[in-house]
Amino acid sequence: MFITNLILALVVLTNLKLLGSSRLGASIRVVAAQGVALGLLPILAHWPELSVHFGLLAAGTVAIKGVVFPWLLFRAIREAEIAREIEPYVGYAASLVAGAVALGTSFWLCTRLPIPENIASPWLVPVSFFSIFAGLFLIVSRKRAVSQVLGFLVLENGIYTFGVGVAVRTPFLVEVGVLLDVFVAVFVMGITIFHINREFDHINTDRLSTLKD
Amino acid sequence: MIFALVILPLLAGLVAFVLRRPAIRRGLLVGTALMHATVTAICWAATPAPALGGWLALDAAGLLFLGITSFLFLMVSFYVAGYLGEEANRRATDPEEGFLFDNAPEAVFIGCLLLFLAAMTLVTVSQHFGLLWVAIEATTLASAPLIYFHRHHRSLEATWKYLLICSVGIALALLANFFLSVAATQKSGGAFAMVLSELVAHATILQTPWLKVSCLLFFVGYGTKMGLAPLHTWLPDAHSEAPSAVSALLSGAVLNCAFLGLVRVQQICVAAGLGDFGRDVWIALGLISLVVSAVFILGQTDYKRLLAYSSVENMGIIAVGVGLGGAGVFGAMLQAVNHSLAKAMLFLLSGNILARYQSKNIARVRGLLMAAPATGLLWLAGFLAITGTPPFGLFLSKFTILKAAFDGGHVWIALLLLAFLAVIFIGMTTAFLAMAQGEPEKTINRGEDRWWQIMPPAVLGFLVLCLGLTIPAKLSTVLHQIALTLGGAQ
Numbered sequence: 246m247f248i249t250n251l252i253l254a255l256v257v258l259t260n261l262k263l264l265g266s267s268r269l270g271a272s273i274r275v276v277a278a279q280g281v282a283l284g285l286l287p288i289l290a291h292w293p294e295l296s297v298h299f300g301l302l303a304a305g306t307v308a309i310k311g312v313v314f315p316w317l318l319f320r321a322i323r324e325a326e327i328a329r330e331i332e333p334y335v336g337y338a339a340s341l342v343a344g345a346v347a348l349g350t351s352f353w354l355c356t357r358l359p360i361p362e363n364i365a366s367p368w369l370v371p372v373s374f375f376s377i378f379a380g381l382f383l384i385v386s387r388k389r390a391v392s393q394v395l396g397f398l399v400l401e402n403g404i405y406t407f408g409v410g411v412a413v414r415t416p417f418l419v420e421v422g423v424l425l426d427v428f429v430a431v432f433v434m435g436i437t438i439f440h441i442n443r444e445f446d447h448i449n450t451d452r453l454s455t456l457k458d
Numbered sequence: 459m460i461f462a463l464v465i466l467p468l469l470a471g472l473v474a475f476v477l478r479r480p481a482i483r484r485g486l487l488v489g490t491a492l493m494h495a496t497v498t499a500i501c502w503a504a505t506p507a508p509a510l511g512g513w514l515a516l517d518a519a520g521l522l523f524l525g526i527t528s529f530l531f532l533m534v535s536f537y538v539a540g541y542l543g544e545e546a547n548r549r550a551t552d553p554e555e556g557f558l559f560d561n562a563p564e565a566v567f568i569g570c571l572l573l574f575l576a577a578m579t580l581v582t583v584s585q586h587f588g589l590l591w592v593a594i595e596a597t598t599l600a601s602a603p604l605i606y607f608h609r610h611h612r613s614l615e616a617t618w619k620y621l622l623i624c625s626v627g628i629a630l631a632l633l634a635n636f637f638l639s640v641a642a643t644q645k646s647g648g649a650f651a652m653v654l655s656e657l658v659a660h661a662t663i664l665q666t667p668w669l670k671v672s673c674l675l676f677f678v679g680y681g682t683k684m685g686l687a688p689l690h691t692w693l694p695d696a697h698s699e700a701p702s703a704v705s706a707l708l709s710g711a712v713l714n715c716a717f718l719g720l721v722r723v724q725q726i727c728v729a730a731g732l733g734d735f736g737r738d739v740w741i742a743l744g745l746i747s748l749v750v751s752a753v754f755i756l757g758q759t760d761y762k763r764l765l766a767y768s769s770v771e772n773m774g775i776i777a778v779g780v781g782l783g784g785a786g787v788f789g790a791m792l793q794a795v796n797h798s799l800a801k802a803m804l805f806l807l808s809g810n811i812l813a814r815y816q817s818k819n820i821a822r823v824r825g826l827l828m829a830a831p832a833t834g835l836l837w838l839a840g841f842l843a844i845t846g847t848p849p850f851g852l853f854l855s856k857f858t859i860l861k862a863a864f865d866g867g868h869v870w871i872a873l874l875l876l877a878f879l880a881v882i883f884i885g886m887t888t889a890f891l892a893m894a895q896g897e898p899e900k901t902i903n904r905g906e907d908r909w910w911q912i913m914p915p916a917v918l919g920f921l922v923l924c925l926g927l928t929i930p931a932k933l934s935t936v937l938h939q940i941a942l943t944l945g946g947a948q
Contacts, residue, residue, distance in 0.1 A: 359667055361643060377633065384626060393622060400629055408636045415639065419588030419652075423632065426595040430625050433602055437618055444611050453615035456695040458754050458763070 249289045249365050252282045253372045256406065257348065260379040260399060264340040269391060273318045276395050276402075280310025283402055287409045289365070298417055305421075306405075309428050314398065317435040321442070322391055335386040343386075347378035361411060369410035376403025388451050390438045394431060401427055459506035460514045463497055463524070463579050466490060471572030475565055484539040487568050491528075491535035494575065498528035502932065512653055513586040518939035522791065523718050524582040526798045527711045531575050533914040537806055538571065538703045540910030545701075552610055553816040559610040567607055574600040574707070581715040587635050587652040587722070591628070594683060594719055597712055598624045605700040605708075616692075616699035623692040624683055631679025631719070637672035638726075641665045654722055661729035669730060676723045677739055683716035686743045686777060687750035690770050694754070697766035698818065702809025705762065709769045710802035714794055717776065721944065724780065728945040733783070740781030741871065747774025748878040755885040760818045762808050764889055765801065768844060771882055772797040778875060779859040780944060782866055787941040789858030792929070796851035796922055800843040803918035807837050810911045811893070815902060820889050825898030830905070832912050834894050836919055841890040843922045845883050851925030 259279040266272050284306035287299045333340065351374035360370055380400025384393050408415060408423075441453070470490040477483045500506075501516055502525060508515035516524065542564055549558050561567075577600050580593035598621070606617040635652070641664045642657060643649040650656050657664070682689040697705045727736035751771035758764040772793065779790025810833045815823045827834035843850040846857075856879070863872035898904065906912075929937075 358671070359665065361640060381626070384622070390618065397622070397625060397629070400626065404629060404633045404636065407633065411636065411640055415588060415636075416586075419586070419592065422589065422592035426592055426599070429599045430595070430621075433599055434621055434625075437602070437606070437614070437621060440606070440609070440614055441618065444614055453611075453618055455612055456615055456619075456699070458694070458758070 246366060249286070250368060252286055252289065253366060253368045253406075255279070255282050256372055256376060256402070260376055261341065261344050263383060263395065263399065264344040264379060265337045267337060269322060269389065270319070272392065272395055273315050273322075276398050277311050277315040279402055280314065280398070281307050283405060283409075284310060286406065302417075302420055302424075305424055309424065310398070310402075313428070314431055317431060318391055318394065321435050321438045332388040332392075333386055334388060340382070340386060343382055344379060347382065348375050351375040351378065364411055366410070369406065373403045373406035373410065376400070376406060379403070390434075390441055394434050394438070397434075398431070459497065459501065460509045460516065460583050463494065463501070463583065464514075464576055466494055466497070466576075467572045467579065468576040471569050471576060474569040474572055477565065480542070480564055483565060483568050484542060487571065488535050488539050490572060491532045491575075494579070495528045495532045498524055508585070512655065513589055514583045515585045516583055517585070517654075518936045518943070519718060519721050520582045520585075522795070522933075522936050522940065523714050524579065526714060526795060527575070527578045527582060530707060530710045530798060530802050530918075531578075533802065533918055534703045534706055534806070535571075536910055537706075537809070537914045538568075540908060541701070541703060541809070542567070550608070552608075553812070554612075554818065557610070559608060562603065562607045562609060566603060570600050570603045571704075571707075574604065576600075578711055578715050581718060585654045587638060587654070587657075590719055590722065591632055591635050594631070594680065594715060595625070595628045597715055598628065598683070601704070601708065601712065604704045605696050607701045607704065608699070613699040616695040620692045620696040627679045627682025627689065629679075630675050634672045634675035634679055637668050637675060641668035641672060654725065657726050658729040661726055662731065664726075664730055666730070666732070669726070669732065670735065673723055673727055673732070673736060674739070676720065677743065680716045680719040680723075681743060684713050684720065685716075685747075685770050685773050687747040687770055687774070690747070690750070693770060694763045694766040697769065697805075698760060698762040702762075702805050702812065705765070705808075706802040706805035709766070709805060710798035713769060713773060714798060717773070717794065721780070721940070725943050728943070733945045737781045737783055740777045744774045744777030744779075744781055745871070745874060747771065747777065748875070748882075752878045752881045752885070755882050758885065758889065759820055761811070761820050761823070761889060761893065762805075762818050764820070764886070765804055765808060768882070768886070769797075769801055771878075772801070772844075775856065775859060775875070778871065779855075779862070782859065782862045782868060782871070783945050784862055784866060785941070786859050786862035786866070787944045788937050789855050789862060791937045791940050792858065792925075793852065793855035795933075796855050796925055797844075799918045799922045799925075800840060800850070800852060803836070803915040803922070804840040804844060806911075806915045806918075807833055807840060810907050811837070813911075814907075820893060823893045824896040825902075826894045828904065829898040829902050830907055832916075833907050836912070836915050837890065838894050839919050839923075840915070841886060843919065845886055846879070849923065849926040851922045854926055854929075 259275050262275050263272055284303050288303050351371040354374055355371045376399055380396050383396030467490055474483055505516055577593055577596035584590040584593050602617055602621045606613050650660050685693040724736050727733055747770050751767045754767045776790045776793050779786040846852040860872055
């Protein structure tokens with residue numbers, strides 16, 4: 246219970262850090278740390294009932310979110326040789342304010358929904374909602390393709406938090422499928438970023454604005 | 459049998475990545491498409507037994523969309539085989555801006571195309587909501603490289619938008635899945651499996667608030683993929699920049715896959731007594747789609763974007779049909795079949811036009827009937843079909859939906875539907891007739907297109923015509939079964 250809450254607090258702090266951070270490299274590391282912390286969640290949420298199922302899932306999540314994704318994204322920005330800055334549409338201070346509002350909204354939302362009683366921590370649901378809001382905000386408020394992928398990962402982490410903590414009965418096959426899909430999604434996005442870089446000499450998505458009516 | 463449907467294109471797709479000889483690879487594509495269509499036909503003749511403990515099974519809705527997907531893929535595979543014979547591995551000049559660009563390696567293109575078929579097949583046979591989600595996300599990921607076949611900045615932009623918008627949308631659908639599983643958890647601690655039949659059977663004791671929120675999130679998630687306005691923003695870009703054969707599959711098959719996901723959600727809503735709640739959302743999204751598509755079709759200058767907005771329009775009509783319930787559901791399903799066939803036909807023809815005129819601008823295409831008589835005639839036939847002129851199939855389905863609206867006392871919905879259809883008809887008429895008639899410029903080659911450019915759209919067009927004249931008994935039974943599960947019995 247204590248460690249679960251610690252992880253959830255860490256998730257909240259990392260989200261706020263992402264909203265206020267101006268450095269791309271630091272943001273990638275923060276998302277990786279968040280992924281590793283959440284990877285341990287399925288084991289802790291069901292402590293002390295350990296099983297191969299949760300062990301495998303935790304190992305896979307930690308490996309993909311903590312090692313493979315940062316490696317892919319660092320590779321994408323290294324080959325792009327871009328200035329390591331985020332370039333937001335919305336400033337860092339304003340982003341942090343939006344984050345605070347999102348956090349408040351998440352806790353309020355949870356008072357409106359009949360939350361199941363037997364979950365590991367009362368913080369699970371609000372923190373997962375907060376990650377979802379923060380992820381969506383990061384996607385729409387950042388110019389760089391890499392930052393948008395980071396936003397997508399935060400969003401996915403939020404949904405994952407909810408899934409692991411509350412929806413207990415997800416079968417193994419589906420969990421593996423979800424993990425695989427997210428992996429391939431980030432992989433394909435990484436390749437696309439590489440091509441965007443080669444095509445435009447930098448990876449700002451505000452240059453992707455030829456197609457419109 | 460069901461396993462074979464999914465495994466066959468999956469393995470073929472993986473093999474295509476490593477094959478060296480282009481001719482063998484194209485043979486593999488057409489061969490796999492033929493085998494897949496054959497197995498699908500066998501499934502239509504006799505429904506196969508469920509597999510994987512009921513997770514994979516073919517019900518009426520699955521059978522219908524599997525049939526459409528498999529048949530479209532077969533037609534498109536003929537077109538692609540011919541197309542790659544001319545396009546692959548050569549530098550091409552961009553028709554719009556005049557720069558040189560490469561095409562993606564053919565192995566990647568064919569491999570992704572086959573994986574795409576495997577993912578779409580999995581969507582149609584999944585009875586488990588988690589598996590359905592995995593499959594729908596897989597269709598996005600397998601088709602993204604297909605949109606980026608022509609390697610230039612516009613297709614890259616389209617690919618990035620498609621990937622990001624659809625991935626975020628589908629991520630929200632994952633949240634909806636989790637909400638649904640919370641709704642299926644009982645106070646006693648037990649929970650139902652996330653299999654469709656199980657959820658429908660116990661629908662009345664699901665927790666209503668969670669089910670409602672879940673339903674709304676599903677609409678946002680799968681609605682994005684289905685191209686319902688205002689979530690359709692990726693659709694015109696992806697459809698206009700992808701190679702025409704891929705646009706045909708995106709419009710004819712992928713939108714239907716996402717639609718099938720929403721049909722499953724509606725099945726649970728109906729069984730849980732929330733049918734009216736779901737129907738209101740369907741009708742609202744459907745009418746918004748009609749407004750948006752009407753606005754963008756009028757005065758559209760790019761004929762591939764015109765076709766893309768026409769897809770948004772048709773998804774809107776289908777959504778309104780489902781929202782009306784009763785005979786409207788029958789009409790909506792028939793509309794889905796007809797739209798897939800007609801839109802795939804038009805997209806393939808747009809590829810022929812683009813190859814000849816080297817422009818996607820409607821104003822630059824003149825005298826199609828003179829320059830390429832067969833393509834021109836089919837283009838006109840496709841126009842009549844897609845706008846719902848009798849005797850084509852879309853007339854019948856649109857008429858059924860309109861009649862359902864009047865019969866159900868939804869006069870305003872029927873009048874709005876009629877008004878939008880009239881506006882869209884005017885917009886399409888000006889574009890299509892101007893392209894077909896007149897005298898082509900001197901610089902344009904005259905002469906017939908090749909057989910692979912004519913045969914697939916001609917077959918598709920012929921089928922839309924047949925569906926307007928008579929609906930086969932088996933198809934009619936399947937459509938009625940679907941209508942029953944969506945509350946058509948009222």
